[in-house]
Amino acid sequence: MKITKSLSKALPVAGLAGAMLLGSSFTMADDGYHSRYANRFEPLPAIAPIPADNSLTAAKIELGQMLFFEPRISASGVISCATCHNPALGWADRIPRATGHDGQVGERNTPTVLNSGFFTAQFWDGRAATLEEQALGPIEADIEMNMPLDQALERLREFTEYREMFARAYGGNGADQITPDNVAHALASFQRTLNTPNSPFDRYLRGDLAALTDAQKRGMAAFADNGCTACHSGPALTDSQFHAIQVPGSTDEGRFVVTGDPGDRFRFKTPTLRNVALTYPYFNNGGVETLEEAVQVMGREMLGREFDQNTVNDMVAFLHSLTGEMPDIRIPSLP
């Protein structure tokens, strides 16, 4: 009886203490994972770093959004950035390799533009360092939009609305402001807003211990303990560095094509894992359709090990927790 009484008295107190703990701060509580792993990851900020030479303005973002959806800067008149970086498909295309002008199929899988403002290298081979350097390439690439930049600029100058928008974004006379740099700065500004914060994983890192399932927590632990974080690090889960990998079916020499340095043969930029559940198929050649197989391939190719099925399942569950809030983008009305 006494024991029961003392228990019955103790219980509410313990309950209160628990409530105080939870109430005061999530991070004071722990689930056996958060205290060990949360500090090995970074939540995704809502806004990507803004470079000193391209201040982020509403006028540039609005202009960049229109240019992103503008097919008349392609030779066919029907291909825009949004054709391969399709907002309906995780801002990628969900086919193995990019398909562009006249149905030509490129060598590589279309990377998502989501969170690309957090990368310090662009393209699979890093041939551009910034979004500004990246933006114009696909317009001119003969297997993508296939329009010489001069023609694309001339096409834009024909539209009063574009002349006005370039003037709003860059001042002066609109037509004179329709330059390669200004097109690139506008496209980069728009892309810098295409981020996906507040995924279950981000909420977990900030202390919401219920944001991840037990399987996802085990997967996060396996991901870190197996060294995946050596390359998949930082807010976008990529180091933007180049690592040698030859996935099944790929003969692509990757970074070597850019530098000519034999040490770069078969090196590719670490892809972001943010929203990876939406950006199938996987790898530089889009040769792998499922996350399960992708995890197994990475174990073999990069770590030289076979993950057991439970580990694979947990890591796949974890990767699903990296899907964040999609940017709310409306289709612009083009001139």
Add this chain to the structure above:
Amino acid sequence: MKITKSLSKALPVAGLAGAMLLGSSFTMADDGYHSRYANRFEPLPAIAPIPADNSLTAAKIELGQMLFFEPRISASGVISCATCHNPALGWADRIPRATGHDGQVGERNTPTVLNSGFFTAQFWDGRAATLEEQALGPIEADIEMNMPLDQALERLREFTEYREMFARAYGGNGADQITPDNVAHALASFQRTLNTPNSPFDRYLRGDLAALTDAQKRGMAAFADNGCTACHSGPALTDSQFHAIQVPGSTDEGRFVVTGDPGDRFRFKTPTLRNVALTYPYFNNGGVETLEEAVQVMGREMLGREFDQNTVNDMVAFLHSLTGEMPDIRIPSLP
């Protein structure tokens, strides 16, 4: 003095009477045009007629919207209905002739899908009578999406989300519901919502005499008095009938290709004039870039007369008043 006084007394009364007239009902007032011309036109309803065999439901509209933006029912995996019927370009493509699979260029200009639920014939040659009959053609057409329908249906059945959405829209087992008819009914249901009410012209017809400029009113009068309303009639300003016309540069035999009836040679369906300012270039071959030239061509080809420049300017002003409120469509997240 007396006169002045009587005037000074009369004026407020007249002003009051005018205010009463305007206040009581727009249609009691007149601008010299409304009483003569408003009854020769019809405002555009917000919803297109719904056929007895395809009730309009939220589930069908939502599914139809996803299918409309779905590129994986094309052979290349990158062409969807929205590629040529681009919401950013007045739900058309703003190039002379449709460009589809592998960059092949078709014979005809892409018609807008806006307000197409008001047509009683679809395609330039009317080879489909309804949106339901029209919907599947472009998926299979080798110069458009180029995917055999069976393959397209198989592709859709692979996705749990599509199986669930077809079940929500049509009941029963989702996979079994992924049929040609149900795909067509969903696409037609979505398109039936793509209407553009409340244009300045519609507001004018309903009695807002200030909704049109004087030039637009003169253009409306010239449009009616020159007999344009003989074919451009009804809420979408088309009779959905076939009329012989050979515009500059066109050798297309039009309706004849469908019926084989020599009387149908060079006959084309009257295109809607709703949002015509957004749906350039014009005519079956997209051979005319500006509204001004389009009006002149119609005068010559259909009416055998040369409009003077003032009449052309007024009619172009009127045609601009036919641009309505664009449907507010978000880009869906596809599975």
